[in-house]
Amino acid sequence: MDFPTLLQVLDSTVRLATPLLLACLAGLFSERSGIYDIGLEGKMLAAAFCSAATAAVTGSVWLGLLAGIGGSMALAGLHGLSAITFRGNQLISGVAINFLAAGLTVVLAQDWFHQGGRTPSLLGGARFEAIALPFAETLRPVPVLGPVYAELISGHTLLVYVAALLVPASWWVLYRTRFGLRLRAVGENPEAVDTAGVSVQATRYAAVAICGLLCGLAGAYLATALQAGFSRDMTAGRGYIALAALIFAKWRPWQALGATLLFGLLQAVALRYQNIELGGVGLPVQVMDALPYILTVVILAGFVGRAIPPRAGGEPYVKER
Amino acid sequence: MAADAGTGTSSAPAIELRCISKAFGPVRANRDISLVVRRGTIHGIVGENGAGKSTLMSILYGFYKADAGEILIGGRPVQIGDSQDAIRAGIGMVFQHFKLVEPFTVLENVILGTEDGALLKPSLAKARGTLRQLAADYELEVDPDARIEDLGVGMRQRVEILKALYRQADILILDEPTGVLTPAEADHLFRILENLKSQGKTIILITHKLREIMAATDTVSVMRRGEMTATLRTADTSPAELAELMVGRKVLLRIDKSPARPGRRVLEIEKLCVTDAQGIARLSDVSLSVRAGEILGIAGVAGNGQSHLLEVLGGMRPATGHVRIDGKELDLSGPGCDGRSRRAAGIAHVPEDRQREGLIMPFHAWEDSVFGYHSDPALQSAPGLMDNARIRSRAGDQMARFDVRPPNPDLAAQSFSGGNQQKLVLAREIERNPDLLLVGQPTRGVDIGAIEFIHRRILELRDAGKAVLLVSVELDEILGLSDRIAVMCGGRIMGERLASDTDETELGLMMAGMKGKAA
Numbered sequence: 001m002d003f004p005t006l007l008q009v010l011d012s013t014v015r016l017a018t019p020l021l022l023a024c025l026a027g028l029f030s031e032r033s034g035i036y037d038i039g040l041e042g043k044m045l046a047a048a049f050c051s052a053a054t055a056a057v058t059g060s061v062w063l064g065l066l067a068g069i070g071g072s073m074a075l076a077g078l079h080g081l082s083a084i085t086f087r088g089n090q091l092i093s094g095v096a097i098n099f100l101a102a103g104l105t106v107v108l109a110q111d112w113f114h115q116g117g118r119t120p121s122l123l124g125g126a127r128f129e130a131i132a133l134p135f136a137e138t139l140r141p142v143p144v145l146g147p148v149y150a151e152l153i154s155g156h157t158l159l160v161y162v163a164a165l166l167v168p169a170s171w172w173v174l175y176r177t178r179f180g181l182r183l184r185a186v187g188e189n190p191e192a193v194d195t196a197g198v199s200v201q202a203t204r205y206a207a208v209a210i211c212g213l214l215c216g217l218a219g220a221y222l223a224t225a226l227q228a229g230f231s232r233d234m235t236a237g238r239g240y241i242a243l244a245a246l247i248f249a250k251w252r253p254w255q256a257l258g259a260t261l262l263f264g265l266l267q268a269v270a271l272r273y274q275n276i277e278l279g280g281v282g283l284p285v286q287v288m289d290a291l292p293y294i295l296t297v298v299i300l301a302g303f304v305g306r307a308i309p310p311r312a313g314g315e316p317y318v319k320e321r
Numbered sequence: 322m323a324a325d326a327g328t329g330t331s332s333a334p335a336i337e338l339r340c341i342s343k344a345f346g347p348v349r350a351n352r353d354i355s356l357v358v359r360r361g362t363i364h365g366i367v368g369e370n371g372a373g374k375s376t377l378m379s380i381l382y383g384f385y386k387a388d389a390g391e392i393l394i395g396g397r398p399v400q401i402g403d404s405q406d407a408i409r410a411g412i413g414m415v416f417q418h419f420k421l422v423e424p425f426t427v428l429e430n431v432i433l434g435t436e437d438g439a440l441l442k443p444s445l446a447k448a449r450g451t452l453r454q455l456a457a458d459y460e461l462e463v464d465p466d467a468r469i470e471d472l473g474v475g476m477r478q479r480v481e482i483l484k485a486l487y488r489q490a491d492i493l494i495l496d497e498p499t500g501v502l503t504p505a506e507a508d509h510l511f512r513i514l515e516n517l518k519s520q521g522k523t524i525i526l527i528t529h530k531l532r533e534i535m536a537a538t539d540t541v542s543v544m545r546r547g548e549m550t551a552t553l554r555t556a557d558t559s560p561a562e563l564a565e566l567m568v569g570r571k572v573l574l575r576i577d578k579s580p581a582r583p584g585r586r587v588l589e590i591e592k593l594c595v596t597d598a599q600g601i602a603r604l605s606d607v608s609l610s611v612r613a614g615e616i617l618g619i620a621g622v623a624g625n626g627q628s629h630l631l632e633v634l635g636g637m638r639p640a641t642g643h644v645r646i647d648g649k650e651l652d653l654s655g656p657g658c659d660g661r662s663r664r665a666a667g668i669a670h671v672p673e674d675r676q677r678e679g680l681i682m683p684f685h686a687w688e689d690s691v692f693g694y695h696s697d698p699a700l701q702s703a704p705g706l707m708d709n710a711r712i713r714s715r716a717g718d719q720m721a722r723f724d725v726r727p728p729n730p731d732l733a734a735q736s737f738s739g740g741n742q743q744k745l746v747l748a749r750e751i752e753r754n755p756d757l758l759l760v761g762q763p764t765r766g767v768d769i770g771a772i773e774f775i776h777r778r779i780l781e782l783r784d785a786g787k788a789v790l791l792v793s794v795e796l797d798e799i800l801g802l803s804d805r806i807a808v809m810c811g812g813r814i815m816g817e818r819l820a821s822d823t824d825e826t827e828l829g830l831m832m833a834g835m836k837g838k839a840a
Contacts, residue, residue, distance in 0.1 A: 196434025
């Protein structure tokens, strides 16, 4: 593989890892507060649809982004209501949200746009444009570092940079602020938080809301930056991959960045090398496409060492007696 | 020390409860409770399980709202709607089950909920200073940067006390604080409490251990069936009187038993070793024997290998070494290492955690009465088919003989009180007439009245010529019930004593890891 190809693969790794990273951080906030969320997929899908539909109608990517966040947060609110207020089963609620989003997006898209469950293609201001960082072209001739800066660092859409900044930001919020302390505590031992006079429910709702917000960014990125419009099931299991990455990262932000980049790399490789020869045998394209999912299964099967989830995860909080 | 009660600096009592009532559906957990706790005293509250102590304290700490009644703190009426209100009113609570976040440090646990601002740094720095001050004032040293999960129970309890003091609690409520402590740790705790008292704090001590009430409190209140039956000056009362007030009838506190008549060796343990999944040695070279007609008590602080010993003997955990029952070798790690073959060898097991290992809580009492013995042909109507009618009627008889209340085999195991659940397990195991009874924590969470009954049943089994291996963290129980006592510390046997020529001090030292002089 030559240098420009490597850069291309890495560049596409960054693009493909971004929605995974956003969703993974979303799951991190939710699960650290003790609310399991397998509905990342559904929230992303809903956000992708809402943002694409709004951007298509209004021509504004910003309104699209807002709508995407709104749609995702509405579903997050639903999950919160069922998991926190009504102490329902968090897995079932998450599955229900995934089904709801998968069905509703296609039905609404068909009813509104009559394009077989897609939204119209987004053009111009209805999409996020690539941002050229300062001096990208000036520095390009510099050997190695120049192309790395110009190709890999520069030239992504806004949400890619936002996602990257969210990693240290999440770390700081979780480990350096009062809110983060309470959020982590509520996922480990809600009784301790309750007896300390802090509302378990409010803390968990806040975490679920952040999860909704980040899933909204992830979904909007898919539909208005990575691609140009919504298509049926366009999240393609990214919510589940993000969950696998979250476990791989052991619920920590920096590790989440590493894990999602790894998945992104696999997706990029699969995309780039659709037909690969291995010892004279041509691997079918499906094998390459399946790579990220195979890694997901491997990680979920526990081959990455013991991951200790937040201790109160998945359990509704009921006051004693 | 009771004499100065009432001569505190302020005339208003620290806490005054007036006619507090609380009902859960038809159950009246608290009925017209009135209580005055004087400032600067240690006030004990005793009562059996279900007497309403916890409900009353939960009302004080804002977990429940009383249906009727008034709470006065320092003479002023207050409304306590949640824990935050209680904390503001100066009440701190140390729960029986600690409310700590295990992966957090001591400092983080202390500031949780009372942070000074949105950023942690200033709060942590301030708490570090305050903790140093509190440690100096009250003998409450804890490493502020240690993680809770790395601390022992004694230390965790200190963190709970520090949490309350950091929130400037004037009134400290401790719920069964010594259940998990060694005698030395308990003594230290009571020194801390004395210290707090001398600095003007008010302490409410909830316990079922009458000895602690007598040793530590100035005043004691007794609760029975949701009512406050008496408030007495500790100096004017006796354990026997308190027990009678709690139960409503005379109770034998001392275990009355005849001398043992040991017979043949039933159980022989030789060089038993257990290493757990993390590679930590839990049992090292344990050798013991129990004879027919004697009770061997294993004393030790919880977590020093006693549980592992019971699990190995009960077939729940593999081990290396030798165990013989009446000379017959048991399979310690192969296919014969399970509960069924142990039962076939004549071992009955009353496990330490009756709710997890002794019973299936949602099942009917009659269903629970056959577990472990369900392959007995006498309980089957045809091979593989349970004879439910027979099992039911048998369970009813058993429950009557073991005084289970109510004696209704159709109730779920979880609807019985702790003592009655224990009687269900005991009935199942003892009625099988085993050669060896393994019994772990027989009276943990059991009322005084039921304790007496359970002890008598265990002694009857001994007197019938059976061997009993007793594991308990209650030294009183070990001393009262056993004929011989072995002390465990760190997975080793520290020494053996005859119950008749040892005492709590000596056992306490051995439990803390000091080798006893050769027996």
